[in-house]
Amino acid sequence: MSQDSKISTIQPLRPFHAPTHAAESTGDQQRLRRVFIRDLMASCSLGIHAHEKQSPQRVCINIDVAVLDDGPPPADEIVHVVCYEDIAHGIRAILGGPHINLVETLAEKIAGFCLEDERAVSALVRVEKLDVFEDATSAGVEIERFRKTD
Template sequence: MEHPRYADAARATRHMFIRDLVLNASIGVHAHEHAAPQRVRINVDLAVAEEDPRLSRPAVGQDELSRVVDYETIVNRVRFIVAAGHVQLVETLAERLCEACLADPRVHTARVRVEKLDIFADAAAAGVEVERRNRQLSTP
């Protein structure tokens, strides 16, 4: 399966990402997973609309935070959702994180990977990757 290009001049998008955010989460279906938090690693990839989608190479704009999707805002949303309470499935957590990212109308596509790090002694991680598109935007 081919993944979309997140930074793409033809679609006038830039790629914003968060790499390897490790948080403690109350997650899992088993009784022992309700007793204590587990480490999860979260990766976020966003395709973000450029300021002027008519231009394939827009001029450098003002050096202002309001022009871009703020990665600190995204990280704070992720932290808030993870801390909000117990979730049974990594799929549910990934979907919630995608929805939070897509709340910014400039985000065309959100891809979120959630990995449980300490679930199997003989594996680095187990988890899921989910990708969702902004419903308000037409597909390219």
């Protein structure tokens, strides 16, 4: 089998997508609004290797937060919605914090931050390290977390 025919059989990974509707999975008929940030580029101290601990690495962060949606905000004011600017500031604060070994840990921290707002029901987080391999655009992890229900 030639190299070209091997490549043509490889299926691309699914693109970053909106998380599963929590309402659909529980049978509830909740309405959801999506708050998202695409391709937030930053540098952070991340990785298990000695060279990764010595200098920051470029990362790309994508998030999609499902928020309970009771219809239009009662007033056209930011206090009535989950603010993507606040989420971006929170992500940047996490990225500027102490060294993190695993991309999985970074994704968990970001998802946990996104779910701190009581209106958020799920968070889909993708963390990509951009300079890991010469022959790949990125490597990383994508997680989806849901608000715990009692």
